[in-house]
Amino acid sequence: EDKVVQSPLSLVVHEGDTVTLNCSYEVTNFRSLLWYKQEKKAPTFLFMLTSSGIEKKSGRLSSILDKKELFSILNITATQTGDSAIYLCAVPSGGTSYGKLTFGQGTILTVHP
Amino acid sequence: EPEVTQTPSHQVTQMGQEVILRCVPISNHLYFYWYRQILGQKVEFLVSFYNNEISEKSEIFDDQFSVERPDGSNFTLKIRSTKLEDSAMYFCASRGGQPVGNSPLHFGNGTRLTVT
Numbered sequence: 088e089d090k091v092v093q094s095p096l097s098l099v100v101h102e103g104d105t106v107t108l109n110c111s112y113e114v115t116n117f118r119s120l121l122w123y124k125q126e127k128k129a130p131t132f133l134f135m136l137t138s139s140g141i142e143k144k145s146g147r148l149s150s151i152l153d154k155k156e157l158f159s160i161l162n163i164t165a166t167q168t169g170d171s172a173i174y175l176c177a178v179p180s181g182g183t184s185y186g187k188l189t190f191g192q193g194t195i196l197t198v199h200p
Numbered sequence: 201e202p203e204v205t206q207t208p209s210h211q212v213t214q215m216g217q218e219v220i221l222r223c224v225p226i227s228n229h230l231y232f233y234w235y236r237q238i239l240g241q242k243v244e245f246l247v248s249f250y251n252n253e254i255s256e257k258s259e260i261f262d263d264q265f266s267v268e269r270p271d272g273s274n275f276t277l278k279i280r281s282t283k284l285e286d287s288a289m290y291f292c293a294s295r296g297g298q299p300v301g302n303s304p305l306h307f308g309n310g311t312r313l314t315v316t
Contacts (some may be wrong), residue, residue: 119302128309129204129291130243135304175243185302186233186295187256190243 089114089180093191101199104166108194110176111158118185120159122150123175125193130175133161166198202226204308206292212314213282221277221311223292232275233293233305234267236260243291249275282315289313 090113100106112120119137123130134143136152136159143150147166152159163170173195177188205224213219225232234246247257249267266278275294279286289312293305 121304123307129307132304132306135302137302177243181256186231186248186293186305187245188235188243188305189245192242 089178089189091176091178091189091191093174093176093194095194096192097195097197099197099199100166102167104198105162105164106166106196108161108163108174108176108196109158110161110191112176112178113157114178114180114189116180117154118179120152121177121188122159122161123177125173125175126171133174163196166196168198168200171196171198204292204294204306206290206308206311208311209309210312210314212316215284215315216281219279219282219313221279221290221292221313223275223277223308224273225275225292225294226296226306227273229294229296229306231255231295232267232269233295234277235291235293235307236288237291237310238288246277246290279313282313284315287313287315 092111094109119135121135122133124133134150139152139154147164150161173193175193176191179185180189181187207222232249235243237243245258247261248255264280268276289310291310292308295303295305
């Protein structure tokens with residue numbers, strides 16, 4: 088059974104801090120790893136990673152994948168209160184579908200002013 | 201930016217009643233999905249739908265559940281006889297791309313279903 092484990096489960100920081108969120112996975116047929124941000128409602132897409140060692144970056148957020156050690160990290164620099172959310176990691180699992188995702192339990196990030 | 205829309209945002213129903221959750225996926229997407237998230241738990245896959253048929257479903261998606269794409273824009277999830285444990289946030293998602301293309305899912309804002 089495919090599995091995704093995220094750590095820490097929750098994190099409380101102050102504005103300006105840098106955070107690193109972790110995601111480890113076990114999947115039979117690895118195709119990609121995705122990060123989503125979930126505020127009150129829909130998970131919104133952040134990154135899709137397919138290759139080891141290539142950093143993806145969007146503003147203050149960046150992510151990298153290590154396919155040998157089966158993990159990914161999501162970094163957020165100079166955190167802001169608007170970064171407070173649940174960050175979800177997911178991998179496509181089963182068959183050839185890219186849309187059947189196995190999610191981790193999420194990391195709840197709280198950024199205080 | 202195009203988005204997945206879901207209605208209603210909140211639905212309260214009595215145990216044993218039928219509910220239909222509605223979704224309008226992004227217009228040029230070909231693949232449609234339902235996920236659910238019980239409060240405090242992981243987001244879980246329910247079913248995927250492509251070319252007017254179910255392509256994959258989870259163990260959760262039993263005979264009480266069905267999906268339909270009644271026209272060119274809507275995608276619905278029906279729960280025939282709701283149980284208390286069906287209470288959850290239900291997310292619709294869609295994605296474009298080829299059958300083996302690696303495009304991400306885009307999620308709607310969800311319908312919170314409360315079964316009393």
